[in-house]
Amino acid sequence: MTPSAAPRRPVLLLLSGSRRVVDKALGLGLDVVHLQAPTMADASLDPLCLRSVRTDLLDVPGVVAVARALHEEFGFAGVCSNHEPACAAAEAVALDLGLTAPGTGVAALLRDKARTHEVLDKSPALRSPWARLTGPEDALRVAGEAGWPLILKPVDGSASLGVLKVDGPQDLDDAWQRVQDTLRNGHRYHEVLPVTGYLVEPFAAGEEFSVETFSRGGSHDVRAVVRKLVGGSFVETGHLVPADLDAGRRRAVVDRVVAFLDHVGLSEGPAHTEVIVGEAGVHLVESHARTGGDEIPALLTLVTGRDMEADMLAHACGLPLPAASPPLGAAAVKRYLLADRAGRVAAVDGAAEAAALPGVHSVRIWTGPGDTVRPATASWERLGEIVAVGPDTGAAAAAAERACRAITLRMEEQ
Template structure:
């Protein structure tokens, strides 16, 4: 008589993609999946022991649901790398005594105003800011720090609703646009509602993200990534590794590590954004998850390490999986964007772009008949090119050549 196969550890995953579910299964984990009713993917259900639809923004409700499921499945870990679900995932982990990013750090980082309030307690990390309840708050910050200003949602995502105000003459129009954003008419308002705004001085400089993985409060910097940003503050590309000299890289890393220590992020991935102008490193925001825009896939191309797989393994108390051979010393992603609003007639040149030297992949998610517009949020982007190379400049040049090979033809108006 053969013994039954040992039971696989069970992961409670909140709002996971097919990519993440597949990685969990490949690690030898079984998955119980919680999804928001408005963002479900029924094709994942057969892959999971159980799929439950629930409001992921209702943190007490998610904790109660998870507690009941834990009685049945005995979770080894819980996690999410989807922004709306990170606070609930951490709350569940704390409730069940499982590995968590910290003690409320995911919810703290979700609220940029609360994050500022915590940073205000550190003379080295605090900066000028205010909650934005009306134009007078912006005028007060401008009086202290000068123009221009940035107005941004306290809980926004995908660059939605971020506004630069160059002077007092632009403030009335900016406040009108703030109120419009607060009405939450955007595509994903049910899982990414905007509940408030803050105002801070505009930080002029180059933008970067720092991708870290923490264990026991020790922060491993996996990469510093240069961000390319368009006119509406929408990210138009990512370069790994960022072409920073050693001194500026050290300043960026030191600032981010001090920040993570101060807010209490101790376990798992974090994605922290900064602006570097001269010798100043301005903290923009941070998240207790892997970076969006599939930044982890770029890191895998360069380092061989998979941040998402590491997140899943660490959450469940498993050893981190071994690194794969890297494909290049650098990787660059560039997004395809519309330069005007209209209907797409055709997208030409994708096969030619994919065949160019150094190009790793080309993906286009628009086609004939689609209505497009210049990007005001990340979901307005139309496709992407990823290139690899022996250095960042070579990979960037390959990505640029591929972008130039692709033509978005619009219907005549």
């Protein structure tokens, strides 16, 4: 008698996944077909996948055509991505193949911050002044309506790249020149994160937060409100989970984000929505149909026991969400290491001592002797990170601060 074949594992089409995400998919009992951008491909992932294909993930019709052909061979149970440049293509493939999608074009909408503003303009409760930035006169028009300062930012940017604050008309010519420089796409990741345009909006003063949600059938589960620490160039320098907000302000934040998700039509899977809370209330900054960057999902797992990335993979393929693990602490804090001046690194001292301090969960250093560093103007120019846990946000933040002080970045003498 011929033995029966083993049951086939569901196949996930993953766009631009990291090793961490691929491993989680395999751990859920999924097989993976992987699409990667040629300029960011990781060949070490190829042996883990049924098939690895290099393709331009920004070419959405091209990705859909590739996915159709692969679907004929593998019969995908789901498709997803948590990498910003690939989210629109992943949603388009899901819609084309009749699989679970964040919405009907919502990932592409959120990718384009100008289009997001156009949709919000239809809601008196959610709209705010803005304009596409084609020249200094657009900024002057918004300032005439809302006042100074202003924020200039890419319509399709990421990692805080190219975000500028303009305090008054005297700074506008210099800011416009910097905008044009960014539009020339000379930055490190220009091939996968090209900047194609800018918008202008009022600067919102206040404290910055992100809201991490997971939606099913249009119902939004708020997994956490996270406080963001932000540096002078709008680069995120840390995250605190949960945010130290009183119940009233937390409710105002959550209500506004849920209203926003409903308005734009995000109904399935993770979302990462950024807001600023100040005297004027809750200001919507931007949102993404994916898990938060900076490995925010790992911080949430430490505190809640739930894994947003694993949930994303399971939900995309129609599987039950995996069980939660025991939380490690009631709060978790991440702090980034930054250079305070440009130069070449001679040594990084104190990392082992920092890792041994009470409350410190992990220390990772990404720079070393001989590297050229500078004060960060984008997220990829940060030099390392510290994660700490504690019984509350204050205790975790204090542990992270002690670890930061224990690490010294020594620079070569000029």
